[in-house]
Amino acid sequence: MTSTTGTKYGVTGIGNAIVDIIGRCDDVYLAQVGAAKGSMRLVDADDVNKIYAGMGPAVEISGGSAANTIAGVASFGGRAGFIGSIADDEFGRIFSHDIRSIGVTFTNAPIKGGMPTSRSLILVTPDGERTMNTFLGTSTQFDETMLDRALIRDSAILYLEGYLFDREEAKRAFKEAAKEAKAAGRRVALTLSDGFCVDRHRAEFLSFIRDGVDIVFANESEIKSLYETSNYDDAVASARKDIKLAVLTRSAKGSHILTDGRDIEIAAAPIDKVVDTTGAGDLYAAGFLFGVAHDLPLETSGKLASLAAAEVISHIGARPAVPLDRLAREKGLLT
Amino acid sequence: MTSTTGTKYGVTGIGNAIVDIIGRCDDVYLAQVGAAKGSMRLVDADDVNKIYAGMGPAVEISGGSAANTIAGVASFGGRAGFIGSIADDEFGRIFSHDIRSIGVTFTNAPIKGGMPTSRSLILVTPDGERTMNTFLGTSTQFDETMLDRALIRDSAILYLEGYLFDREEAKRAFKEAAKEAKAAGRRVALTLSDGFCVDRHRAEFLSFIRDGVDIVFANESEIKSLYETSNYDDAVASARKDIKLAVLTRSAKGSHILTDGRDIEIAAAPIDKVVDTTGAGDLYAAGFLFGVAHDLPLETSGKLASLAAAEVISHIGARPAVPLDRLAREKGLLT
Numbered sequence A, B: 001m002t003s004t005t006g007t008k009y010g011v012t013g014i015g016n017a018i019v020d021i022i023g024r025c026d027d028v029y030l031a032q033v034g035a036a037k038g039s040m041r042l043v044d045a046d047d048v049n050k051i052y053a054g055m056g057p058a059v060e061i062s063g064g065s066a067a068n069t070i071a072g073v074a075s076f077g078g079r080a081g082f083i084g085s086i087a088d089d090e091f092g093r094i095f096s097h098d099i100r101s102i103g104v105t106f107t108n109a110p111i112k113g114g115m116p117t118s119r120s121l122i123l124v125t126p127d128g129e130r131t132m133n134t135f136l137g138t139s140t141q142f143d144e145t146m147l148d149r150a151l152i153r154d155s156a157i158l159y160l161e162g163y164l165f166d167r168e169e170a171k172r173a174f175k176e177a178a179k180e181a182k183a184a185g186r187r188v189a190l191t192l193s194d195g196f197c198v199d200r201h202r203a204e205f206l207s208f209i210r211d212g213v214d215i216v217f218a219n220e221s222e223i224k225s226l227y228e229t230s231n232y233d234d235a236v237a238s239a240r241k242d243i244k245l246a247v248l249t250r251s252a253k254g255s256h257i258l259t260d261g262r263d264i265e266i267a268a269a270p271i272d273k274v275v276d277t278t279g280a281g282d283l284y285a286a287g288f289l290f291g292v293a294h295d296l297p298l299e300t301s302g303k304l305a306s307l308a309a310a311e312v313i314s315h316i317g318a319r320p321a322v323p324l325d326r327l328a329r330e331k332g333l334l335t
Helices: A027-032 A045-054 A065-075 A090-101 A137-141 A149-153 A162-166 A168-183 A195-200 A202-210 A220-226 A232-242 A280-293 A298-312 A324-330 B027-032 B045-054 B065-075 B090-101 B137-141 B149-153 B162-166 B168-183 B195-200 B202-210 B220-226 B232-242 B280-293 B298-312 B324-330
Strands: A009-014 A018-024 A040-042 A058-063 A080-083 A118-124 A130-135 A155-161 A187-191 A215-219 A245-249 A255-259 A262-266 B009-014 B018-024 B040-042 B058-063 B080-083 B118-124 B130-135 B155-161 B187-191 B215-219 B245-249 B255-259 B262-266
Touching: A009 A065, A009 A149, A009 A168, A009 A280, A018 A090, A040 A195, A045 A118, A045 A130, A058 A065, A058 A090, A058 A118, A058 B090, A065 A080, A065 A090, A065 A155, A065 A187, A065 A280, A065 A298, A065 A324, A080 A149, A090 B058, A090 B090, A118 A137, A149 A155, A149 A168, A155 A162, A155 A168, A155 A280, A162 A168, A162 A195, A162 A202, A168 A187, A168 A202, A187 A280, A195 A202, A195 A220, A202 A220, A202 A232, A215 A220, A215 A280, A220 A232, A220 A245, A232 A245, A232 A255, A245 A280, A245 A298, A255 A298, A262 A298, A280 A298, A298 A324, B009 B065, B009 B149, B009 B168, B009 B280, B018 B090, B040 B195, B045 B118, B045 B130, B058 B065, B058 B090, B058 B118, B065 B080, B065 B090, B065 B155, B065 B187, B065 B280, B065 B298, B065 B324, B080 B149, B118 B137, B149 B155, B149 B168, B155 B162, B155 B168, B155 B280, B162 B168, B162 B195, B162 B202, B168 B187, B168 B202, B187 B280, B195 B202, B195 B220, B202 B220, B202 B232, B215 B220, B215 B280, B220 B232, B220 B245, B232 B245, B232 B255, B245 B280, B245 B298, B255 B298, B262 B298, B280 B298, B298 B324
Parallel strands: A009 A080, A009 A155, A018 A118, A040 A130, A155 A187, A187 A215, A215 A245, B009 B080, B009 B155, B018 B118, B040 B130, B155 B187, B187 B215, B215 B245
Antiparallel strands: A018 A058, A058 B058, A118 A130, A245 A255, A255 A262, B018 B058, B118 B130, B245 B255, B255 B262
8 A cells, every 4th residue: 555645655663673582570570670560671781681581481573662663554554664773693684584574665784893783671471561671782873874864755654763762863863854754744753652761851852742743652651751740631731732643542441642622532442362562552553653644534543553552462572463454454444 | 390210300302402483474485495394404594594585574482393392391390401502692592591491401502603503494384384494503513522411311311303313413412312311221212303304314213213212202204204104004013013102193183102012092182273383293292201201191191292282383483382280280180
């Protein structure tokens, strides 16, 4: 499916190129390694080795928040691109193989002789909740020289991963990318990524959003953190003023789309059993961005988003296990 | 659970230390890369790269036939060891982390500066059947100097993977290991691994078995290949003469245990949906060896075997996703 804006690509994402190392652990181990359940934290090489040594058997599978979203867009049949930094090692080869094998354009060459490819130890507790310990490795070398500007100009939507606010060079690259997209008449979308990440960079997130982000994705804790309030309705009132199109996800409560004074409530898609919530927000964004890039109504985009999120939490791993376009057709959401 | 023979370990396995790269493909791709469905073949570095480039997104997970069996024994609560060759790279770290994290003793140090850690591209077709393309890498450097002889002497059963017959040095290591086990009064078990592998080394398999293997695992095509017959009953008649305890697996038809003129038929454990048959034979062997190492009746050992095989084919990956001792207790097979 080609985008209706006349661009070759529907969505191009920029984010950390990460391989996930997913294993189960109990709440005791989580406390022992000092991780806050449900959050993402950055760890150094020593810590990542220590946490890995103590966790159970794992599965390695391509991840990265924006990369998962882009994989979801491709699974819906959208043309998509990805920009991120990998090293010349096995994890780099896994990441680029997996994203290219689903038809995503990914032009970044592996960086030789530097740090290893990023990895995230994802500890899944018995409640299906996931806690991430990310070693950035070569992603810390990402800067504006790695932007594929032609790809950005030729994509209806540029999608940015909030995690990149954790590094100065990456943040500068973000701003450059957004400028490039805007100059070409494209839309810019941003996910706040994580409540703790918002805490660390609140003022910059706010000024970046007010400077021209068109679509913002956030969950409850992220939007509350952005507006420093413990009251969801207060956060919503503030979001209405700042954000053209805000998409607020609320786990089992579904999601909430705010635009032009309109409120759209989308129910969570039903699911038998939550196996692993890794990727829920990423895949929600995938369905929504696919819909918006193809000029589908916001209600339909929200339903595609919920469908994709429900699929990804029904199994281990943060990317779709079945083609999302087929699922969407079965549900009558795509023709 | 400690073994009833007075040894510290119930089972120690020797095999290729492999990381599986599991992805789906259709029958057309299988034909295109010239692979015979359901078989294992060895490929070189060029071929492994070519096949990988054309296959879909994948999941990386520790594998290796004997290593899967040993992981199964540990999951039943047995004390177990593994011997195999890894390189000083990411796949080597994944392999050793995963096997050690479930309590298996694995003492082989990574080999520096040689070939990379073994990997197997496992192509899963829509029928759930798996076809393996194995790049041996550092496993080709495995020889008798890498045997942990103390571990072998202290294990009730030494379990050997037939795939190692594909290399001279590994085969020599096998024979040394079997001699060590026998001298200490232990039992030796062997899996024929693959019909094509038996074809390549029939005479040596037969002489090795007749020289003192106590337990042989084979599926229908392997046992028919061993005795060069297309008739299963003829193969069974020959196996009766050569093999003290033969365990013949027949997929959905269940399994067939031959010993001392007795025949025991074990039904396949029921399963809702076959997702990926990778590891079915390996986990069957795990249940059976766990039972035998702990002096359980052969019928019970066969049922544990079927239970473990059914668990592993219900999901992607060749190692148990849930603790097998818990499953066995739920079914009343262990107390």
